[in-house]
Amino acid sequence: MKCTEFLCFLICLVDAIGSRVEAKNVAVNYPGIQFSKDGKLSITVFSDLHFGEPEQAQGRRDADIKTIGVMNNVLDSEHPNMVVLNGDLVSCEWVAPENLNSLIDQIVAPLIERNLPIAATFGNHDASKTCSTRLMSEYMWTIKGTNGKKLSFTTSSVPGEPDQVGTSNYFVPVYSSSDGSKLAMLLWFFDSRGGRIYQPSGIDIPVDDWVDDAVVAWFRQTNDQLREQVGHDIPSLAFVHIPVHATLSFQQNGGRTGTNEPGLNEEEVGNQGDVCDSNGDHCNYNGADTPFMKALIDIGVMAVFSGHDHGIDWCMKWSKNLANDPANGNGINLCFNRHSGYGGYTDWKRGARQIVIEEDKLGKNELETWIRLEDGRISGHVTLNSTYGADHYPSVDKSKTFVS
Template sequence: MLLFLCATLFAGPVLTSPLRRSYGNHTHLPPLRFTSNGTFQLSIFEDLHFGENAWDPWGPQQDINSVKVMEQVLDAEKRTQFVVLNGDLITGENAYFDNATVKIDQIVGPMLDRGLTWASTYGNHDSQYNLSRHDILKREHQWPNARTQQMVHGPESGVSNYYLPVYPSDGGSEPCLLLWFFDSRGGVYYQQKNASGAHIGQPDWVDQSVADWFYETNKQLTHKHRRSIPSLAFVHIPTNASVTAQMQVGIDENRQPGINDDYPDLAQQAQGWCEDGRNDPDCVYGSQDVPFMQALTTIPGVMAVFSGHDHGDTWCYKWDSLLPGMNVKGNGLNLCFGQHTGYGGYGNWIRGSRQVLVTEAMLAHHEIETWIRLESGDAVGRVSLNATYGEDVYPATPNTKTDCPTCNYTIITDMPGTK
């Protein structure tokens, strides 16, 4: 019965609306599918920050060690069927115009070696003066296992906005789970400067046009198939709801296990922007992510949203109420961080990857199993995102630190040549 329910949640061909046009040669790939045991598991790698200080000896060593983290995780999690690269693939500030995206080839190597496919969201460090999100997408699609797409093409929409269906174990052609990917943008505009010669900041939230696309696409799917479809969402920068949960309610180490070290400095969408649209560091928060939060909480079936960006946070919080100071009410959506994967970027928390497991039986109850697989081989923070999450008690997550074992940071030099 549960398999039948899964198989009937979604039927028919993909939409033909202009909003569904996508970039990338991904149609040759077989569809994502639950295993014969009725399971679907994915690994999230985030904040990889490849290409950092590539001119110093320690820069390439960071990337070599980041690859090892990915390999260790994938070898430990042999049930992984799919990988999400959840933003900040490259430290774009350190990229040169002529070869800014070449690091993508190194990033995707562990997946190619294991026959795994992947899909990406892009982060704020993936948009810099010499680094274009569009060029990252093109570089990804030089490899056959890329599923990253672009389904929204507005001038301020970003790039990595799309969805992927996951099909049932019985071989049916009607998907029963959707994976939504959103572009929270940020960084600076590619090859643009203002009149004074300074780089121009790019808004760091999911654009209104993308929230509109999310509503419209879901509406069409729901109308066509006469039911809502369980789904998971991925976006690099978290929304204001995560900040408010942390600051106004609090994160309990046993009820929301995970590292909570980016406190009180958790970075969010629309940070450093004013309500009138000005990019000003004196403005703490401009509220431009409200339309996206409204979409996440009012579109039926969204079980969890997974973010990165804040390297020192790894918890999940069930947003099931109106939090203090907010005007968007939670509906039980789980707000989750992953684990800093790369040896680039700030912080020395142990590297790893959030694992997400859904079964066909769990879909009927909108439940998710999730944990962090560390480079050490340990699994920590294992929780069930179910009806009682937030009440159930779990072991606290140890706050372990590691340093790049082959990096000599005694020599740090400025970026040579023309930026």
């Protein structure tokens, strides 16, 4: 990939935000991906893998081995261009610091075997007093494929302590299928934090569970700079572990139906900005994710993908006023992933969200998405376009997605 004016701008930007990429190497190895020759980009999203839980945590034997099976089955069915690990890779409250890297090695093994690019966000279970998301990110940054090429984009682009700004805040450029130097879209990754401050010899101190205002400012400024450089708005997707409050408002106010927004709806949404008591039994929403929601609206991302809630996997179009949220979502699509890991609560069949974007449909803000289950079946296949939310789809048969 040659060093165009835009790419040279990215070099300066990466250097300015403190990435570990050395400027002299960026012109050849700047972390980005490209639409395939057929004009498509296929992304598999694994969420809530929860590696490292002892058997007594959920009463399941060989949970990590079974989760690797899920990943292999999904990847063999989908053959994606890229994989996103969207939070709660590890149940770090059960993990000693010296054991974390070996768990990461297990998680990425199916991806390394296939030489798949990897981007991760961190979730509330990835941060504990025995696990540092910063150290996790630095270890993941070194991952290479069997072909010797660098695979991982996971990094920290916003200065500050991880308990203040998080770790997995960065973007990945996506270049045109016909021109490897032409920016076609952006993939944004955010750390919604939560969990505990890393201090192995200390006590448990909770961390706020929303995207920090400093990250929001970075998001706005970086997007403005990129837009100014290319001369137009850039289509984009966003990935963040804990969903924004608009999803709970939609659910509580009767916006979701089984035919317009097919998928599992088996629990109440747990959203960013909840402040809970010491037992986690009583939580109140404090509105702290409002700046992040407003930024998503103003920038106009095509869709936002979240995990965290294991019994939910529908998508919604935020196109009207919702209680306690910014005035209007302007048609942003908000989607939940399928719980992928055998660690963590619930016993619905595991799987992953699949996203397919066609380059020639970027101007229409349109994409296809579905859940690929561990047994190979597809659930909740929808088209996120201007009429999503009004279109009717077959309801998901929950009886076929339960693991006894």
